[in-house]
Amino acid sequence: MKTYIKISLFFVVFIALAGILAALMMYNKKHPDMAKTKPDFIVTASVLQKAFEDDESAASKKYINKILEVTGKIASVKPSGNNVICISLVTGSDLSSVNCTFPAISDPSKFKPGDEIKLRGECSGLLMDVLLNNCAAIVNPK
């Protein structure tokens, strides 16, 4: 009997600890490392902007909340907020670009207007530009 109780207690404590650990891991979960995350779609900036321009509703359903890998030419690089860089990409439209925020870039000076860039980020949707959040530049794509 006593052994049975001891084993049961052990399992209850083990499950409780596992539950607490899982909750802590969820609570402290970081954003996905874009360099290691497989993108849902691979597009050029022009194709992405045109998709939203032609049919915003369909493009929203397809791309919002998805991880996009986007290639394009840098139109501008602007610092904003704390350690945040906003890079906008050239598209076929004068009014609308693809606007990407990078929460942390170690060396923002390596990104210059006119350079080609490949990046991954989460699509937030369309305002005046197509907006990508939590972006990272892909140097050695996996």
Next chain:
Amino acid sequence: MKRLSVLFFLLTIAFAVNAQKYMTKNGYIGFFSHTPMEDIKGDNNQVAGILDISTGDMVFQALIKSFHFDRALMEEHFNENYMESDKFPKSSFKGKITNLSSVNFSKNGTYDVIVEGDLTIRDATNKVSTKGTIEVVTGGINANAKFNIVPEDYKINIPGVVREKINKNLEVTVTMKYAPLEKK
């Protein structure tokens, strides 16, 4: 059509006369809540805004999904539970500088202003009045303001279980760096 209406909303005061309109697509809005239990901070660096220096009209729009939180779970809860961003994807402000005459847009400097207008979050709109500053710099205009909002005023329902983790007032910080709106 929706994109046209966004552009129309933002450009209703644009293209009227000549170089009186200033614009940004990377304005900053952040909100902050401090309690002994937890600090919560959300940052949005993709706010689109237009300032008309001839009338003092100021409008901006922000995508809720563009708010970034350090903790991924917090960002999920913010979008799915509190803001329901699939249902209410945008927040907007439409207002004006009420003491426009106290700003000299031809002279670099910092000017104290009062901004009043309608702030819409989810499907609730409330009047907001706040002090702020307009900083005239070479080639642009910077606008800054800080004010508080009460989440319940915007139908943001915070469950009783976590209510103590979020301050009754959220501190909102707005930083816009405008450049002249160029006609193409």
